[in-house]
Amino acid sequence: MSNRLFQGIIHQMSDAIDRTIGVIDESSVIIACSDLTKIGDVFEEAAMEAMNSDDVIVSNDYTFKSFGNRQRPAYAAFVSGGDPDARRYVRILAVSMENIKQYYDEKYDRGNFIKNVILDNILPGDIYLKSHELHFDSEVSRVCLLIKVSDKNEVSAFEVLQNLFPDKNKDFVININETDIALVKEIRPDITEKDIDKLARSIVDTLTGEFYAHCCVGIGTVVSNIKELARSFKEAQTALEVGKVFDTARDIVSYNNLGIARLIYQLPTTLCEMFLKEVFKRGSIETLDHETLFTIQRFxxxxxxxxxxxxxxxxxxxxxxxxxxxxxxxxxxxxREFEDAIVFKVALMVKRYLTNNNKF
Structure with a gap:
């Protein structure tokens, strides 16, 4: 859709700019141009230079200016020539293209709409109006997964996930920041938690096994209404945060399986400190050496x-x-007594929580 959008603007501006003007994507392919015969051609090495610079780039008697996402621009405008006029024209062209694309994404792009929903960037009353405008089915079951990539890799985890879930009408892969990627997945009514865990496992295995990108996945609860997607996303975030504190060995953490760890994570630190002091009246937990704690864990x-x-x-x-x-x-x-064992188990978890918050 962007190609047609850009071509329409190029066609309107070609009368005002008496030069060859157009847009290339990140692969240097011309996707829109005032000279229709050039569409599909490739500018050698031009895209790499333009995408990696915020400034104007001149190459092979053409002037380029990237636009789009600041972290990773996906397009660049170009104007024939390398003179000062070409530099001025390409800046105007890049600004125009960026604004029209931003307007289009906000008004018509479903992925951008879902991103605004899960990040709570849209008023609840506007969600149904917007979903109706986009012909979006708001009453189907969906689940939100949050993928956190900890190792920087040449392979883009975002692109890998887009290839894993190509159905853009049902599944939405959303870049949250440099390390976090959200997957909003439409699921059938007969899908179980075990099936969702298998889906998360396939994501981890693909990114880790094939692309050597270490990651972990947080799983929110299944929701049946688009308004509840923000809650599922926050639950996936909480799952990763709680898992990081209480179960560092696991790379897949489900909100439904956090158990007592979720309760402890929500407690005030002052209350947790009081609890530890009451439990260990005779002696501090610090008096237990590493071997003893290891024995307790195995017990x-x-x-x-x-x-x-x-x-x-x-x-x-x-x-x-x-x-x-x-x-x-x-x-x-x-x-060896069940009640004492429960108290001690909870105390160990509280201690770990406080240590993570540097409160104990």
């Missing part, structure tokens, strides 16, 4: 089973019992 993972834990740790059963008695003596909590 919890094996459902408080002494025999199974000792087998997994390759220690004698009596050695494990001695360590548990030592913990009881230091903290007053017997981890």
């Amino acid at each position: 919890f993972e094996n459902n408080l089973n002494v025999s199974e834990t000792s087998r997994k740790l390759f220690v004698h059963r009596n050695t494990l019992v001695y360590r548990l008695e030592k913990i009881k003596k230091l903290t007053g909590l017997d981890l």
